[in-house]
Amino acid sequence: MKVAGLITEYNPFHKGHLYHIEQTKKVTGADSVIAVMSGNFVQRGAPAIMPKHLRTKCALLSGVSAVMELPVCYAVSSAEYFAMGAVSLLDKLGCVDAVCFGSECGEIQILEEIADILAEEPDDYKASLKDALKAGLSFPLARQQALKQYAGILSAPNNILGIEYLKALKRLDSPIRAYTIRRTGAGYHDTAISHDFSSASAIRANIDSPSVIERQIPKDCLAAIQNAYRQKFPIQSNDFSLLLKARLLSETADSLTRYADVNPELANRIVNCRNDFLNLEQFCELLKTKELTYSRISRSLFHILLEIARQDMANYGQAGRIFYARMLGFREADAALLGLIKRKSQIPVITRLSQKKLLDFPGSSMLNTDIYAADLYESVVTERYQTPFINERQQSVIKLPS
Numbered sequence: 001m002k003v004a005g006l007i008t009e010y011n012p013f014h015k016g017h018l019y020h021i022e023q024t025k026k027v028t029g030a031d032s033v034i035a036v037m038s039g040n041f042v043q044r045g046a047p048a049i050m051p052k053h054l055r056t057k058c059a060l061l062s063g064v065s066a067v068m069e070l071p072v073c074y075a076v077s078s079a080e081y082f083a084m085g086a087v088s089l090l091d092k093l094g095c096v097d098a099v100c101f102g103s104e105c106g107e108i109q110i111l112e113e114i115a116d117i118l119a120e121e122p123d124d125y126k127a128s129l130k131d132a133l134k135a136g137l138s139f140p141l142a143r144q145q146a147l148k149q150y151a152g153i154l155s156a157p158n159n160i161l162g163i164e165y166l167k168a169l170k171r172l173d174s175p176i177r178a179y180t181i182r183r184t185g186a187g188y189h190d191t192a193i194s195h196d197f198s199s200a201s202a203i204r205a206n207i208d209s210p211s212v213i214e215r216q217i218p219k220d221c222l223a224a225i226q227n228a229y230r231q232k233f234p235i236q237s238n239d240f241s242l243l244l245k246a247r248l249l250s251e252t253a254d255s256l257t258r259y260a261d262v263n264p265e266l267a268n269r270i271v272n273c274r275n276d277f278l279n280l281e282q283f284c285e286l287l288k289t290k291e292l293t294y295s296r297i298s299r300s301l302f303h304i305l306l307e308i309a310r311q312d313m314a315n316y317g318q319a320g321r322i323f324y325a326r327m328l329g330f331r332e333a334d335a336a337l338l339g340l341i342k343r344k345s346q347i348p349v350i351t352r353l354s355q356k357k358l359l360d361f362p363g364s365s366m367l368n369t370d371i372y373a374a375d376l377y378e379s380v381v382t383e384r385y386q387t388p389f390i391n392e393r394q395q396s397v398i399k400l401p402s
Helices: 013-027 052-061 079-093 108-120 123-134 139-146 148-154 157-172 198-205 210-216 219-228 237-249 263-274 280-287 294-306 312-319 332-344 353-358 364-383
Strands: 005-007 032-038 065-068 099-105 177-183 327-331 396-401
Touching: 005 013, 005 079, 013 099, 013 177, 032 052, 032 079, 032 123, 032 332, 052 065, 052 219, 052 280, 052 327, 052 396, 065 079, 065 332, 079 327, 099 157, 108 148, 108 157, 123 139, 123 364, 139 353, 148 157, 157 294, 177 198, 177 332, 198 364, 237 263, 237 280, 237 294, 237 364, 280 294, 294 364, 312 364, 332 396, 353 364
Parallel strands: 005 032, 005 099, 032 065, 099 177, 327 396
Antiparallel strands: 065 327
């Protein structure tokens, strides 16, 4: 059996994702596909627009064999940590032959050349990067400046993530082979709805339009999405505003620096500006500077809210990065894949939270953060739509019948 891995957010799941699944099977020759998916919080530093179990169901209905949750500490992190966490999970499953990602470039050889430079960091690259940073450029722009011949490629978000996946594979010395599919349709940041494949950004921006949902969501997923509308989603960053404000009021500039990605400059800005806090998105705009991007700030604020500490990330890295594979859902027709995972996986496969006893520290700490993040998200859903609260221990693995 040949198995391909996908690294996903499905925020929300749309026709472009269905195309990615279909093309992955075609170019890799895979019999089964495993998706590593962000849970209820995503890489740009925001809550997912709809809950992870709903997005899992859409993936299964669209041909994914099994969905594993990317731990939240990696899901809400920079591209480098996001990629390393996801690739490590696929690698430790022990049965994944290929990983396939979308990119604006569409040329795996070019992306691998850049990944080699960034992974090995030759002296001339490091010197150019240092000079660009000294000149006041943000790290992404400084990296583009240091790799002038690849600047256009490094400015495209899917290319950047793809390069980070390739770096992670190299640093792990993983046997997983990488493939890329050229991204088609709208650009990553486009907010206008297109006739073919709209971006997830555009769909989120127009999520309250029934016609958008009907045109952009695969037919097999429509009923599940429509039934959950105004019951479970949409959820936006500003829905977490009061929770964040309460947390910030209990912090000092010194205490804030214990959280991942919060340096002294940002900590001081947060404390000095918090009296002007109106909502989460407005606060990100207020804190933004030339050096501190909106996404960096938003991720940092969610690290504070979810209590993801700098020392936690260091502990995880030193101990092996990934300590369990938490299954969100699977297709019963792919029972052979589940048997393969059980035989080959180097880490416990968690299907119920009572299995937490299988984990030592820091794996138990990582899972506790996932549980807290999920319950916090569910609390916001409950408050916004006045629906019953279902805590994480009550949530079941999604099983798609044969």
